[in-house]
Amino acid sequence: MIKLTEVTKDYSRRGRALDGVSLHVRKGEFVFLTGHSGSGKSTTLRLIHMADRPTSGEVRVCGFSSELTSDREIWKLRRKVGCVFQDFRLLPGRTARENVEFALEVTGSSRTEILPRANRLLAQVGLSAKGGAFVEELSGGEQQRVAIARALVNDPPVLLADEPTGNLDERASRGILELFRELNASGMAILMATHDLEMIRAYPKIRTLELSEGRLVFDSAAAPAPAGRSGG
Numbered sequence: 001m002i003k004l005t006e007v008t009k010d011y012s013r014r015g016r017a018l019d020g021v022s023l024h025v026r027k028g029e030f031v032f033l034t035g036h037s038g039s040g041k042s043t044t045l046r047l048i049h050m051a052d053r054p055t056s057g058e059v060r061v062c063g064f065s066s067e068l069t070s071d072r073e074i075w076k077l078r079r080k081v082g083c084v085f086q087d088f089r090l091l092p093g094r095t096a097r098e099n100v101e102f103a104l105e106v107t108g109s110s111r112t113e114i115l116p117r118a119n120r121l122l123a124q125v126g127l128s129a130k131g132g133a134f135v136e137e138l139s140g141g142e143q144q145r146v147a148i149a150r151a152l153v154n155d156p157p158v159l160l161a162d163e164p165t166g167n168l169d170e171r172a173s174r175g176i177l178e179l180f181r182e183l184n185a186s187g188m189a190i191l192m193a194t195h196d197l198e199m200i201r202a203y204p205k206i207r208t209l210e211l212s213e214g215r216l217v218f219d220s221a222a223a224p225a226p227a228g229r230s231g232g
């Protein structure tokens with residue numbers, strides 16, 4: 001589903017954002033990507049979204065290779081990979097429903113389909129009652145739910161989330177995580193960058209990858225069980 005092979009990314013001669021990263025996220029998997037600030041989490045997600053290309057190595061996502069996919073074809077990949085960000089990136093001065101409707105228009109949905117589909121997506125993220133509210137009237141958690149609904153318009157098999165709970169309090173963050181778990185349970189692979197270690201600890205069954213200075217230094221799926229907990 002997502003495969004990075006020896007991926008390096010240099011933004012300048014001064015520093016290397018990613019340094020020989022290889023990782024594999026399987027179909028339907030939920031993975032946290034953690035690491036300190038500047039460790040390369042956002043860079044990794046940008047490369048997977050092909051918003052940027054690796055300096056060397058290969059990124060493969062849903063059958064698209066960074067070496068073979070031209071800029072003109074990237075829209076095909078983007079239909080398979082939804083994306084949400086810490087700062088929501090919603091259209092201001094519009095309602096929650098309008099934000100989702102615009103995204104549906106871009107996918108080429110027919111006029112008659114757009115409203116029922118927008119309502120269905122808003123219901124899926126728990127916002128049925130807030131469709132008519134302007135973005136500015138929504139809480140951070142609600143705004144992130146609109147952003148998630150918008151990311152789902154193509155029913156993507158992969159969702160990338162870059163610090164999606166970074167601007168939210170603990171309760172709203174938990175709500176977003178529970179929504180992600182529902183989406184994951186219905187088969188969507190999710191790769192979520194977060195430096196919230198408490199969140200990671202609260203979900204010990206979710207696989208965790210850790211970057212440090214552009215290198216992959218930990219994969220909970222490859223790690224041995226902690227002493228005293230094995231053999232159960």
Ligand SMILES: Nc1ncnc2c1ncn2[C@@H]1O[C@H](COP(=O)(O)OP(=O)(O)OP(=O)(O)O)[C@@H](O)[C@H]1O
Nearest residue numbers: 011015017035036037038039040041042043044195
């Ligand atoms: N567009 C860019 N131009 C130059 N350097 C960049 C660019 N984007 C990222 N970098 C550098 O690459 C390194 C990794 O940055 P990245 O944003 O991936 O880290 P991060 O793990 O997402 O950090 P944070 O937790 O603060 O979001 C940093 O040293 C950063 O300065």
Ligand SMILES: [Mg+2]
Nearest residue numbers: 041042043162
């Ligand atoms: Mg980042």
